[in-house]
Amino acid sequence: MRLHGYYRSSASFRVRIALNLKGVSYEQIPHHLRKDAHRAPDFLALNPQGFVPVLEADGAVLIQSLAIIEYLEERFPDPPLLPADPLERARVRALAEIVACDIHPLNNLRVLRYLRNELGHDQTTVEKWYNHWIAEGFQALEAMLASQPQTGRFCHGDTPSLADVCLIPQVVNAQNFQLDMAPFPTIRRIFTEALNLPAFARALPANQPDAE
Amino acid sequence: MRLHGYYRSSASFRVRIALNLKGVSYEQIPHHLRKDAHRAPDFLALNPQGFVPVLEADGAVLIQSLAIIEYLEERFPDPPLLPADPLERARVRALAEIVACDIHPLNNLRVLRYLRNELGHDQTTVEKWYNHWIAEGFQALEAMLASQPQTGRFCHGDTPSLADVCLIPQVVNAQNFQLDMAPFPTIRRIFTEALNLPAFARALPANQPDAE
Numbered sequence: 001m002r003l004h005g006y007y008r009s010s011a012s013f014r015v016r017i018a019l020n021l022k023g024v025s026y027e028q029i030p031h032h033l034r035k036d037a038h039r040a041p042d043f044l045a046l047n048p049q050g051f052v053p054v055l056e057a058d059g060a061v062l063i064q065s066l067a068i069i070e071y072l073e074e075r076f077p078d079p080p081l082l083p084a085d086p087l088e089r090a091r092v093r094a095l096a097e098i099v100a101c102d103i104h105p106l107n108n109l110r111v112l113r114y115l116r117n118e119l120g121h122d123q124t125t126v127e128k129w130y131n132h133w134i135a136e137g138f139q140a141l142e143a144m145l146a147s148q149p150q151t152g153r154f155c156h157g158d159t160p161s162l163a164d165v166c167l168i169p170q171v172v173n174a175q176n177f178q179l180d181m182a183p184f185p186t187i188r189r190i191f192t193e194a195l196n197l198p199a200f201a202r203a204l205p206a207n208q209p210d211a212e
Numbered sequence: 213m214r215l216h217g218y219y220r221s222s223a224s225f226r227v228r229i230a231l232n233l234k235g236v237s238y239e240q241i242p243h244h245l246r247k248d249a250h251r252a253p254d255f256l257a258l259n260p261q262g263f264v265p266v267l268e269a270d271g272a273v274l275i276q277s278l279a280i281i282e283y284l285e286e287r288f289p290d291p292p293l294l295p296a297d298p299l300e301r302a303r304v305r306a307l308a309e310i311v312a313c314d315i316h317p318l319n320n321l322r323v324l325r326y327l328r329n330e331l332g333h334d335q336t337t338v339e340k341w342y343n344h345w346i347a348e349g350f351q352a353l354e355a356m357l358a359s360q361p362q363t364g365r366f367c368h369g370d371t372p373s374l375a376d377v378c379l380i381p382q383v384v385n386a387q388n389f390q391l392d393m394a395p396f397p398t399i400r401r402i403f404t405e406a407l408n409l410p411a412f413a414r415a416l417p418a419n420q421p422d423a424e
Contacts, residue, residue, distance in 0.1 A: 048355035049310065060299045064313065066278075067305035074298040086286040087272045093279035098261065101276065105317035114344070119333070132326070140261035147260075 001026040004046070004054040006033045007208035010104060010169035011065040012053040016208075017165045018069045020199035022076040026055075030210035033109055066100055069162060081162045091148075092156045095141065095163035099170045103137035106130075107173065131179045134170065138184045141167070145186040153193050160194060168194045172205065213238040216258070216266040218245045219420035222316060222381035223277040224265040228420075229377045230281045232411035234288040238267075242422035245321055278312055281374060293374045303360075304368045307353065307375035311382045315349035318342075319385065343391045346382065350396050353379070357398040365405050372406060380406045384417065 003019065003026045005012030019026050031037040031052055038050045047054045047063050055062040058075070062068045073081050082089045105111070107130050115121045115129060145151045155163035171191045174181065181188055194200045205211060215231065215238045217224030231238050243249040243264055250262045259266045259275050267274040270287070274280045285293050294301045317323070319342050327333045327341060357363045367375035383403045386393065393400055406412040417423055 048359075049314075049352035051314075058299060060302070062299075062302050062306065064306035064309040066313070067302045067309055070305055071298055071302040074301065086283055087270060087274075089286065090272070090274050090279045090283040093282055094274065094276035097276040097279055101278070101313055101317055102261075102263075105313055106323065110348075111318065114341075118344075119331070119337070119341075121331070125331070129326075129331075132330075136322075143260035 002029055002056040003027070004029045004031055004043070004056070005052045005208075006031055006038075007205045007211045009033065009052050010173050011051075011100075013169035013172070013203055013205065014065045014100075014165050015053045015055060015068050015072075016203035017160075017168065017200055018072050018081060018162075020203055021079060021081065021160060021165070022072055024072065024076055028209055030208070032210065066096065066162075066166075069165060073162075079159065081160070081165060083156065083161070088150065088156065091150060092161045092163045095144065095155050096166040098137050098141055099166040102140075103133055103170055104166075104173075106133040127177050130177050131174070134174045134179055135183075137170075138174070138179075138187060142184045142186055145190070151186065154190055160197065160199070164190065164194050164200075167191075168200055214241055214268040215239070216241045216243055216255070216268075217264045217420075218243055218250075219417040219423045221245060221264050222385050223263075223312075225381035225384070225415055225417065226277045226312075226377050227265045227267060227280050227284075228415035229372075229380065229412055230284050230293060230374075232415055233291060233293065233372060233377070234284055236284065236288055240421055242420070244422065278308065278374075278378075281377060285374075291371065293372070293377060295368065295373070300362065300368065303362060304373045304375045307356065307367050308378040310349050310353055311378040314352075315345055315382055316385075318345040339389050342389050343386070346386045346391055347395075349382075350386070350391075350399055354396045354398055357402070363398065366402055372409065372411070376402065376406050376412075379403070380412055 001024060003015060005028060031043060038052060044050050046061055049063060053065055055068045062071055082092055112126055115126050145155060150156050152158040154160050155167060168191060213236060215227060217240060243255060250264060256262050258273055265277055267280045274283055294304055324338055327338050357367060362368050364370040366372050367379060380403060
């Protein structure tokens, strides 16, 4: 498999974790987003949206990190990233989507650029925006993780799931802009737990071939 | 089943379509988002995130529209909203996530309020923002839908899927702020096709009990 990504892309980071947890070997093709490598014609021919990650797998071109990870889950069921019970699967997917739909899209490079270039905001305003949406999402996640009995060593039980695959990269992003993590003890505990696993640690931005 | 929603919420709209397509009967509990009914203590007790939709189903409380719809797909497999083949499922989920992760989160009520209140932007700037992200996402969707052989009467083949369930509410949102839909003929064709089905038409905001 060939994973087109970028070391700092947290959606790419999710797919790296999932591939590592599944034990699937993959070749990395880095695209330097800050140099607009994802707008190059050959990359747009692969993915008209011009986003990473893109996974070339089984003769197909897969886009969108959650769709890619659901594919990996169906193709390589062991170890599972979703529980067997439909209601439990719904909880794990919901936790993942709080990150993937309600936090991360607001903090993408293209959005930060729009705030700076089209709307003329300074770095302080952009950082406040960035942290505002993470904090709001983390408040919801912390409330759910701290109060619901399904939470274990990880977001759902004692093994990593799709929820952790999405949460850990978002915590790394939060650290980049020095978000105060004190109000989120359960998230911090799970973060530490996850980074003790090589599948997560090896997927960290700093450990990628294109890290600067 | 009890669906907590709001007639104008496009994530609630998605779940209404899915329930209608599956032929599952449900009671609607409207929460007036513009009057902040979703911040009321009893609603926050149900969903700490304070968002709609929330589906009370099978003794559980489900949140996040895509997680809810995946649950409905597992619980009521017929008619399917995802194809059987894993690579095809990945395509449908990716199309859905272009809407659910890359367009809609930027155009939520809370984001528009932040642009107006915290950042002090006027209505023209907010509408330009709104349409910018829809147009960018629709360009990617149009390119994929127009060029890929899997597209049929609907986004994937000749029956509605999760991709259409996400796309149709986004087109309704685009119409609200008069986005020029001329560059998106395939999306327009699928939109017309979908609204010919009662499952989509009955789910329109204007047809909900709380519509104003």
